[in-house]
Amino acid sequence: MAKIKINGKDYETDGARTILDVTRKNGIEVPTFCYNPELSIAANCRMCLVEVKGAPKLMPACQTDVRDGMEVLTASPKVKEWQAQNLEFILLHHPVDCPICDQAGECQLQEHYQKYDRGKTRLWSHEDKLPKSKRKVLGPHVIHDAERCILCTQCVRFCHEIWGEHLLDSQYRGDHREIIVAHGQALDFPYSLMVVDVCPVGAMTSRDFRFAKRVWMLHKAEGFCAGCATGCAAYIDSDEDHVYRLRPRRDDAVNRVWLCDDGVLSGRLHNEDRVTGATAAGKALDERAALREAARLLEGARGQSVAVLSAEYTTEDNLAMARFATEVLGATDLYLAARPDGEADRLLRSADKNPNRAGATAAAGKAVKPVSELAGAEAGFVVALGGIGTPPAGAKVLVLSARKGDMTAAADVLLPAPTFAQCAGTYFNAKGMARSFGPAIAPKIHEKPLPTSVAGVLDGICAAMGVAHRTGDLAPAVAKIAASLAVPADDASTKEGAKP
């Protein structure tokens, strides 16, 4: 094992290949733009140059292999001078865009400038800056601002190496160089927004997020994408009850650092078609009155009802519904509602577009029927979780749902349930891995408290009905499901990781 000296201190390389690997592992600061651990090394931004003893020039830390006895300086006067010069060079033609740039606030260029340069421009006039295309449409989701681009080529490498198609390229040289869509191609593939995610500056902009929100106003919560059965780890960025975007969160066992376009845009599941308040017979009610209406609706339901569970909702929500249906209503059959299958691909996307089919099925505790058979069922009462499905004609319908659908349209009493961004709970993805999370959007202080769980709403109905049943602690049941679905340890590792 090689030993190297960085800034006068000894480090074991510990299997690391390059100088940057060692510095990153040991928390030594070396600024980068073009480096991405998931992509090949380009060494074109020249930001990570360090002094290596014996080498006549500064060396790129990301590309220089470590060798035993190497002596590296990452913050010598020579390196610092270089960093400032390099940033001056990168900023030379950079437009004065921070006030209108989506990236401002999470921009590496801003951070590096403030830390490593802080100089003044030597350009005679800002009108000397080279104009380039400000809004080049690269594909359905991405608009490129060539002036802001620092030509790190992470976007080019992402398309080529991770997705496997050479969709982007660059043309011209020197100042005039810019990113283009490769000849005969379009940036139209299911991961095109990852190009925006890898961009260290504001050159690649998401059509969806463009000019929508300043990033420092976003509340950034750790959660999971609820768009399909893969269960990618994500940050859910929201403000004022609106989810603006999802960003990939590192999870080496599932999505590494990627997320599909559907996932990035899955804030729609929270923003659109929301059930915002309780209704009975189409009339808006306050929550307490709605609970009383629900109790009245369910009079005489015992033994004559069926319940619908949902693969869109957490295991906890489904457990609560299953317990309520069997213990309070004596439901004869349990159905499972789910969004229809969609496209799948080799990278992340599952054909099953539900985050929790495994968990919901397990929560039923017995065989479930597909919701498509519900319309033909013989039942006087239907209690449904989620808006999917059509109840049998003539049945009285109670629905708890976050989003509108056929079921909510047919509901006699409709109660709002928390959306994926509001709820806390556990999903079990296609591989049976537990994905536990807390609410990404907390209910606002001055608002009426939102239903934070389906269990809470159902307990409210029980209280209104005068029934002693309460949902109780769901954790042991979830743990039991987790144990039954658990995959052997070696299977859960990166075997089916993000790399094709």
Added chain:
Amino acid sequence: MEKYEEKELYLSAEPMKVNLGPSHPAMHGTVRIVVGLEGEVIKHSDVQVGFLHRGFEKECEASTWNQVIPYTDRLNYASPLLNEIGYVLAVEKLLGVDVTRRAKVLRVILGELSRIMDHLVCNAAMCMELGAFTPFLYLVKTRDYIYLLLEKITGQRVMHSYMRIGGLKYDVTEGFEEEVRALFPKVMQCVVDVEALLVKNRIFIDRTVNVGCVTAEQALGHGWTGPCLRSTGVDYDVRKAEPYLVYGDLSFDVPVGTNGDNYDRFQCRFAELRQSIRIVEQALAMLEPGPVMLDLPDMGLPPKDEVYTSIEGTIRHFMIVMKGGVVPAGEVYMATETANGELGYYIVSTGGGGPHKCRVRPPCFANMSAMSQMIDGGFLADVIPTFGSINMIGGECDR
């Protein structure tokens, strides 16, 4: 006309509880004093402060280093620049930087002008409490001459927000020196007029001498500083004890009283005002052209022409506004002599964009602690003038 029995018109000799404030025209500043009266004599009193508590210190923890400056204006709002100077000096001490000579001299000049304003308005209020309304109008009118000048320089009449970490927001306007010099005859004329009306006035002397007496020992025990402490005969002045800015190079006296009563506090303030004029005159002679702001890339906002035309300026502006600048981790206590005494800032930095803790030692909080003792045994009518002589400023005392 209704007839009263003679007996009914006597004030009760039984102890009577009377509330003064917190919202009463006479209690300038929101303070509540509950007094137990026997006739007109105060047997016991309970002084309650805190009605103007705004959470200044807590607010600072949620602000960036520069955002705190306008808040400090609202401490002692009768002399805002002195609070600003104390704060920026504390942060500069933490940063380990020394501002330019011109900035220092200008800070001294503007600070002393603020002190003059503060003393003018404090004495004005105090004589008004005694029924002397004419001096009040004279003095407050004179204060406005200074306000006009400060408004011209800083762009704001009362809440100037003019000091910056590393110097001043911008240089003073042209003709500043002449305008400052032109103030002095007006101020002195007014002070002379007011003194002619009051200092040998029998009523004024009867109402102030030996009223609200505090001995030097008591004053020190209460942590008094400033003109109130000096009125008891202790010559403690932070400008002399631990000179900051250019006070070490200036010659001025520290006026002290003998008796520690309302009369001495009144006289001390006017004497100090004369010393302030002396300081400003010397400082004006020291004033040389030069920059007023250091180039602090992590703290000072770049000039606007750079912000609007270069990406470097835009980024620097953005990063300082959004992240709040960089101050090394550490803690510091910096005391300055404000109009009311020793204003101390105890600031802790953890290297973040704003103060981790910003504790203020407000001089008039300590001064107010003796209030009850000063009014007990005195007349009810003397409560308000005594309170006025302390110069309790709610913004500073309650924070």
